[in-house]
């Protein structure tokens with residue numbers, strides 16, 4: 001029998017995944033992904049199994065990155081209705097394999113990876129696309145992604161004001177109370193969005209929560225939810241009037257109702273902007289529609305495993 005795989009839990013993952021190290025790795029992964037076969041990323045569209053009886057979904061997200069020589073698959077579940085406050089709506093595990101022979105090297109908590117890599121990619125998009133004077137940050141939603149986005153955005157940028165709105169005011173207040181800096185709780189999404197320079201939508205909404213008529217012209221929006229073809233976070237006015245960036249054109253056009261239903265046309269992948277083959281527009285309203293990519297999990301899991309191995313040889 002060979003060696004047993006390492007089991008790496010959420011606390012250890014959190015310790016090793018610091019944004020300053022993760023962001024440059026994700027930038028490279030986005031460039032590789034958007035470089036076709038030359039980029040060496042093999043990432044099929046993920047498989048999603050609906051568990052209709054419980055309004056849940058199971059997703060399988062495999063990827064290989066030649067440049068990182070890393071092979072993973074994430075298995076993620078997400079449930080529309082929370083069954084208890086202790087069980088997160090999204091749970092995930094990343095399996096890391098030895099690419100040369102297929103041996104399973106590690107079973108790694110995928111929840112922290114999902115939260116942090118998604119937020120880090122939004123920060124990358126925002127650095128490229130935000131208006132030059134961005135003073136007000138608005139977050140719609142107050143769950144796990146809201147937390148990780150708040151963390152990285154307050155670390156990477158210096159907003160003068162941070163606002164949050166959530167369907168349940170009490171949850172928005174809890175978010176503000178536990179945040180490290182000052183967060184202004186808003187009573188309506190419109191109040192939160194009004195005059196904001198950067199907006200993040202991190203909800204499980206299935207109908208629009210952000211309307212184009214509310215958005216300050218030139219603002220940048222990171223749209224993180226609406227990962228099913230019949231789910232929306234943004235309305236048609238916004239989708240039709242913005243310059244639309246995505247992580248993966250193929251996946252976004254198939255998976256997100258914000259694009260499928262509005263039929264908005266995609267301008268570029270973020271990886272193309274990082275590569276310099278497509279421009280970063282900063283004087284118009286921009287949307288980064290994120291659906292999440294397996295290769296982001298691959299480079300994150302490799303970082304965690306390599307860091308863990310260095311301390312546990």
Ligand SMILES: NC(=O)C1=CN([C@@H]2O[C@H](COP(=O)(O)OP(=O)(O)OC[C@H]3O[C@@H](n4cnc5c(N)ncnc54)[C@H](O)[C@@H]3O)[C@@H](O)[C@H]2O)C=CC1
Pocket residue numbers: 078088089090114118141142143144145146166167168171202203204205206207209224225226227290291292293
């Ligand atoms: N693009 C990506 O890479 C990823 C996207 N996601 C998506 O991001 C979104 C947020 O995920 P988490 O923070 O982990 O979930 P969560 O369950 O921790 O938080 C969800 C938030 O959405 C709010 N919400 C639920 N239904 C709503 C509705 N109908 N209208 C307005 N707000 C509503 C909840 O009150 C809560 O604040 C989800 O849509 C999730 O699927 C999650 C992981 C990766």
Ligand SMILES: O=C(O)C1=NCCCC1
Pocket residue numbers: 059076078090114227291292293
């Ligand atoms: O990329 C991911 O991981 C996810 N994206 C959409 C929702 C489920 C998790």
